[in-house]
Amino acid sequence: MLKVRVIPTMLWKDLGLVKGVSFQSWRRVGTVLPAIKVYNSRDVDELFLLDITANQHTYDLDYDSISDFSNYCFVPFSVGGGIKNLEQIKKLLRVGADKVSLNTAIYETPDLIDLAAKKFGSQCIVASIDVKSVNNDYVCLSHSGSRNTDRNLVSLVKELEDRGAGEILITSIDRDGTMEGYDINLINKITSNINIPVIASGGAGNFFHMKEAIIEGGASAVAAASIFHFTEQTPEQAKIFLHQEGVPVRLTFKE
Template identity: 65%
Template sequence: MLKVRVIPTLLWKDFGLVKGVGFDSWRRVGPVLPAIKVYNSREVDELILVDIIASREGNNPDHDSLNDFADECFVPLTVGGGITDLKQIVFLLHAGADKVSLNSVLFDNPNLVNDAAYQFGVQCIVASIDVHRFEDRFTCLSHSGTRNSQYEPVVWARELADRGAGEILLTSVDRDGTMQGYDLELIEKVTSAVKIPVIASGGAGNYQHMIDAVKQAGASAVAAASIFHFTEQTPSGAKAAMKAAGIPVRQSLYSSSPSDGIQIILN
């Protein structure tokens, strides 16, 4: 049986890891490499690494740094931030990314999904959608939450899936960093509209939030950052709680104690 994945998200700015609230108020978390080493030694299901300023500042993805990070990573690694063309994807894949996450570029050039899926396979292409809620209406933001695209997330998700995206990474900008729970309504709307897997992101503050995203909203995977950076909760703890709730999860060969949160190593 396919397992529901628990995916730590690592946001990368300049030379270190950061975490914010609502895509703002960035707080330094620590260096990138030790975090990847720790997560790898604990056999997390997967990692997502996003350069949060590349798109905003028009920078190329930093494949030299990625090469160093990938040296330490023997679990699947998705890399995003600043990707605008096929050549950059080739470099990132050669540097050690298994999948690439595309976001801002797609509002101007949605064909990049078709081209990338054709050349590298759909399994390689993660379409990332950042969503902001205006009262009862949802809209997609780009460039790390700084621009409003006016696109409607369900319509956009469906289009990206039709163009060949292999997965959707769906982030609620409003819930990001708040630890108040995923936006279940948003996730449910998107999971019921597309036939590709959807990764829920933005808002996880406890294990029950992850269980809700899967059981109530149909997420195939849950991504989270603050909960792992700033609390004692761990990916293996999350999986134990999910298992107890009847969700199939991968049993890691590594067993961890409750006190081994990533923040202890990073601080």
């Protein structure tokens, strides 16, 4: 049986890792390679590395660094930030990314999803959607949450599924960094409209929040950052809790 995943998210800005609240007030929380080594030694299910300033860069993605990181990642490694074309996806997969995560491109060049899914397979294409709640409605934002788009959330995710996205990473900007719990309505709105796996993100403060996102929200994976950066709680403890609550998770290696 396939397992529900617990995924630490690493936000990459300039030379280090950061974590903010609602995509602002960034705090430095370390550097990338040591974090990857620690998460690997703790037997995590998967890692996400999102370069949150890549969109502002005039130069291309940092393939050399990603190659170094992926060499020390013995679990699936997903990379996002600033991806605009097929050539970049090809290079990222070649330097060791197992999946790429697209955000701004899903609004600006949606055909990239079709092309990439066809060429490299849906399993390596993650569509990442950042959402803010405005007047009881959900607004989708591009450019690391800095620009509103006029896309309707439900029609957007259905379109992404049709185009060949393999997974949806849904982040609530309102909940991001607050540790007050995932936006279950938001997750539900997506999982009830598509069949591909949904990764819940934004708001995890304890393991019960993760259970809610999985059981009530229907998420196939839970991503989290603050809980792992700023509290004593670890991905492994999360999975022990989820296992006890009846969620199918990958438990740590048994001889």
